[in-house]
Structures are given as structure tokens and as C-alpha cells.
Amino acid sequence: MTPLVATLVGVPAVSVTPLDCAGPNACDIVSVYSSVFWIAMVVLVIVGGLLVYAALRFRRTDDREPAQVHGNPRLEILWTAVPLVIVSFLFVRTTLRMDYVRNGPPPQQTIQVTGIQWAWSFKYPNGKTSITKLTIPVGQVVRLQVTSKDVLHSFWVPRLGGQIYAKPGYQNSGWIEASQPGQYLGQCNELCGLNHFSMLLEVDAVSDADYQAFLSGAAPPGAAAEKVTGVPAGVNVGETDALKFEPTTATAKIGDVIQWKNNGSLVHNVVFDNNQVPSSDPMNQGDTFEVKFTKAGTYSYVCKFHEANNMRGTITVTGG
Numbered sequence: 430m431t432p433l434v435a436t437l438v439g440v441p442a443v444s445v446t447p448l449d450c451a452g453p454n455a456c457d458i459v460s461v462y463s464s465v466f467w468i469a470m471v472v473l474v475i476v477g478g479l480l481v482y483a484a485l486r487f488r489r490t491d492d493r494e495p496a497q498v499h500g501n502p503r504l505e506i507l508w509t510a511v512p513l514v515i516v517s518f519l520f521v522r523t524t525l526r527m528d529y530v531r532n533g534p535p536p537q538q539t540i541q542v543t544g545i546q547w548a549w550s551f552k553y554p555n556g557k558t559s560i561t562k563l564t565i566p567v568g569q570v571v572r573l574q575v576t577s578k579d580v581l582h583s584f585w586v587p588r589l590g591g592q593i594y595a596k597p598g599y600q601n602s603g604w605i606e607a608s609q610p611g612q613y614l615g616q617c618n619e620l621c622g623l624n625h626f627s628m629l630l631e632v633d634a635v636s637d638a639d640y641q642a643f644l645s646g647a648a649p650p651g652a653a654a655e656k657v658t659g660v661p662a663g664v665n666v667g668e669t670d671a672l673k674f675e676p677t678t679a680t681a682k683i684g685d686v687i688q689w690k691n692n693g694s695l696v697h698n699v700v701f702d703n704n705q706v707p708s709s710d711p712m713n714q715g716d717t718f719e720v721k722f723t724k725a726g727t728y729s730y731v732c733k734f735h736e737a738n739n740m741r742g743t744i745t746v747t748g749g
Contacts, residue, residue, distance in 0.1 A: 444588065445587050445588065445614050445615070446587060446588075447459060447462075447587040447588065448462075449588055450588055450589075451588040451589060451607055451608055451609060451611070451613060452588070452589045452590060452605060452606045452607050452608050453606055453608070454530060454533060454589065454590035454591070454604060454605055454606060455587070455588055455589050455590050455591075457526055457529060457530055458530060458590070458591055460526075461522060461523055461526055464519070464522055465519060468515060468518075468519070472515070530590075530591060531602075531603065532602070532604070533570055533572075533604035533606075534570050535570065536570045536571060536572035536604060537566070537569040537570055537571070538553075538554060538565065538566065538569055538570075538571045538572065539554060539571075539572040539573075539574060540552065540553055540554070540563070540565075540571060540572070540573055540574070541574050541576075542563075542573050542574065542575040542576070542584055542593075542595070543575075543576055543577065543578055543595070543711075544575070544576070544577040544578070544579075544582030544584065544595035544617065544621070544628075545577070545578045545579060545696050545711065545734060546579050546580065546621060546622050546624070546628075546734065547617075547621070547622065547624040547625065547627050547628040547734060547735070547736075547737065548560055548561050548628060548698075548733040548734045548736075549561055549563070549584070549617075549628070549630045550710075550711050551563045553644055554644075555644050557643075557644055557646060558710045558711070559708070560698050560700055560708065560710075560711065560733045560734075561629065561630055561631065561700070561733050562630070562631045562632075562633060563630065563631070563632045563633070564632075564633045564635060564640060564643050565605070565607060565632060565633070565634055565635075565640070566634070566635065566636070566637045566640040567607050567608070567609065567610045567634040567635060567636060567637075568606070568607070568608065569606065569637070570604055570606050571604060571605050571606060572602065572603075572604050573593060573602070573603050573604060573605065574600050574601075574602055575593045575594070575595045575600065575601045575602070575603060576595055576596065576597070576598075576599060576600045576601070577595035577596055577597045578597065578696070579597060580597065580621050580622060581594065581595065581596060581597070581619050581621060582594075582595035582617045582619050582621050582628070583595060583617055583618035583619035584603070584615070584617070584618075584630070585615050585616065585617075585618040586605060586613050586614070586615030586630065586632050587615060588613050589605040589606070589607060589613050589615075589632060590603065590604065590605045590606075591603070592618045594619070595619075605632070607632065607634030609634065610634050610635060610636065611633075611634055612631055612632070612633055612634075613631070613632040613634065614629070614630070614631055614632075615629070615630045615631075615632065616628055616629045616630060617630075624735075624737040624738070626737070627736055627737035651705055652705050652706075652723070653703065653705040653706050653722060653723060653724040653726065653728070654705070654706045654707065654720045654721060654722040654723060654724070654728075655707065655720070655721055655723065656707040656718075656719065656720055657686060657719050657720065657721045658719060660686045660719060660721065661686065662686045662687065662688035662719060663681060663682075663685035663686055663687070664679050664680075664681045664685060664686075664687040664688070664744075665687075665688050665690065666679060666687065666688070666689045666690070666742065667689075667690055667692045668689060668690065668691045668692060668693060668697040668712065668732065669692055669693050670693030670694060670695050671693075672695075672732075672735045672738040672739075672740045673740060674689075674732075674740065674741070674742035676742075677741070677742050677743070678742065678743045678744075678745070679742070679743075679744050679745070680744075680745045680746075680747065681722065681744060681745070681746050681747075682746065682747055682748070683722055683723060683724065683725055683746060683747070683748055684721065684722075684723075685721070685722065685746075686719050686720070686721045687719065687720050687721075687722070687744060688717055688718070688719045689709065689712070689717065689718045689719075690715070690716070690717045690718075691712040691713060691714055691715060691716050691717075692714075693714060694714050695734070695735075696711050696712065696713060696734055697711075697712050697732045697734060697735070697740070698710065698711050698712055698718075698732055698733055698734060699712075699718055699730050699732065700730060700731055700732070700733050701728055701729070701730045702728075702729045702730065702731070703728055703729075705724075706720065706722075706728055706730075707720060711734075722744070722746040724746070725746050725747055725748050726745075726746055727743060727744070727745045727746075728743070728744045728745075728746065729741065729742070729743050730742055730743075730744070
């Protein structure tokens with residue numbers, strides 16, 4: 430069993446169906462879909478019923494040749510006009526909603542989204558970043574500017590809106606809005622390589638006050654560490670293209686600074702299982718990330734870009 434699968438064992442099922450929409454964008458898509466579905470069901474019942482009726486009513490009972498009918502203008506006009514009306518209705522119904530679904534109302538927030546094998550990076554209006562988890566204010570239109578650093582990806586949170594393609598060197602635009610606070614799950618919807626299955630994402634819709642606190646970067650109550658810069662490191666951990674932290678386990682004392690450095694060419698990051706410890710931005714070759722712990726304990730972390738490859742590490746912090 431892989432570490433990713435192991436973490437999902439015993440987790441209660443959550444709704445990810447687009448039909449259980451939780452925002453105006455997704456609900457508008459469901460509305461159009463429902464129109465198409467129910468019209469298709471009516472056509473299926475009528476056409477299927479007529480086929481069954483004809484097969485039973487006019488089934489062959491002897492060798493006599495049945496009466497030959499050569500055309501019925503009224504019937505031919507009817508079976509041409511009805512499909513034309515149906516298709517025209519669906520065309521107009523869909524066309525009138527395309528601009529809303531794609532562009533939406535004027536946004537209150539604009540967030541940059543970048544797909545990288547195999548995780549999502551989010552950059553907020555004030556420059557703050559996050560990995561895999563996107564935090565948005567509930568009830569606000571959020572414009573997403575989506576791109577990719579490597580291959581074709583697709584951003585999709587089914588309950589909040591349609592998918593948005595992430596293309597290398599190109600910026601696509603879309604939007605989402607959550608009507609209620611909560612956690613909404615999604616994933617990359619485009620086959621993007623060996624670990625495509627692990628490219629999950631989560632949208633956390635929170636109150637405006639909580640969103641502003643998130644943007645401010647204020648440490649949560651009971652924080653166990655703080656992010657620092659320019660302080661000499663007491664413990665050094667390397668990130669390698671072998672998809673390992675070196676060393677995998679390390680020991681430090683309260684007040685020590687631990688530095689992670691990307692020594693390879695692949696993108697890495699550091700995300701702690703404990704939300705009381707800050708996480709790093711995406712780290713390119715040569716980038717560093719420093720944390721100073723203020724509480725003793727054992728803290729596990731992972732590179733979200735290579736979680737499926739079990740790129741994990743552990744820091745044990747002892748008293749000063």
C-alpha cells in the first residue's frame with residue numbers, strides 16, 4: 430500500500446460530484462446539463478416506445494408482403510422539425526450561459542494558479558503562496574489565472590466550477606465561488622505523467638475575517654515554529670533529484686534554525702503534517718527555506734510535488 434493510499438484509508442467519503450454544486454458557476458453548469466438530460470430522456474422514451482410498439486404491432490405473422498407506403502409528407506416534416514426545434518433550443522440555452530460560466534461576474538479576488546508535476550501552487554494578491562490547498566473567502570467571486578510550468582494540466586474542483594486547462598507558457602482564465610464555508614476537493618483532470626493520480630487539490634472556503642488572517646500570515650494559535658530568514662542554520666537538510674530529503678531524519682533543539690535547500694533541478698517544497706508549522710513556497714534549484722522551532726516534539730513533513738514518491742522527512746525537536 431502506498432503512503433498516499435494509506436492516508437486515505439478510513440477517511441469518510443466526501444461529495445465530489447458536479448451534480449452536488451456548491452457555487453453559482455457549478456450550479457449554472459448543472460442547470461444546463463439538467464436541461465439537456467431531461468430533454469434527452471423524453472426523446473429516449475418517445476423514440477424507444479415507438480420502436481417497441483412498431484416491433485410488436487407490426488411483427489411478421491405470415492409470408493404475405495405487407496402494404497408498401499411511399500412517403501408521408503406531414504410525418505416527414507414533423508420528424509424533421511421537432512429535432513430542429515430541440516437542437517436550436519439547446520444551442521441557444523448553452524450559448525447564453527457560456528460567457529457567464531467562462532468569465533463570470535467582476536471578481537473580488539484574483540489568484541495565480543500554477544500546475545507543476547505533481548502539485549498545484551497558488552499565489553494570492555498580496556504575494557503569499559500555498560501548495561495544494563487554495564483558501565478563498567466564501568461568497569466572493571475569485572478569478573483564477575491558470576498556467577503550467579511543465580506539461581498540460583487541468584484545474585478542476587467539480588462542486589465549484591468547470592475545469593480550467595493549465596498550458597505551459599499560456600495563461601487561461603476561469604472563476605469559482607463558494608456559497609457556503611467548507612472544504613471542496615478536486616484534482617488535475619488531464620493525464621500529466623506517472624503520478625497524475627496524486628495531483629490532488631483542496632479549496633477551503635472561509636469567512637472574510639479568516640481569509641484576511643490567512644493572507645496576513647499571522648501564526649495560528651499554539652504555533653510550534655516560525656519562518657525566519659538570514660539566520661545561521663544549526664541543522665541543514667537537502668532536497669535532491671533522487672526525490673529524497675537528506676538526511677531523512679534530523680534532530681534539533683528548541684531555538685535552532687533548520688534550513689532546507691534544493692540541491693537538485695526539480696521543484697520541491699516542505700509541507701508539515703502539523704498545521705502549526707509554516708510551509709515553504711515552491712523551491713527551485715538553490716532556493717532555501719528556514720524554520721525556527723519554539724516547541725519540542727516530532728514533526729513530519731513531505732514534498733507535496735513528490736508525495737506519491739514518498740519524499741518525506743522527520744524533525745525531532747528536544748528541549749533547549
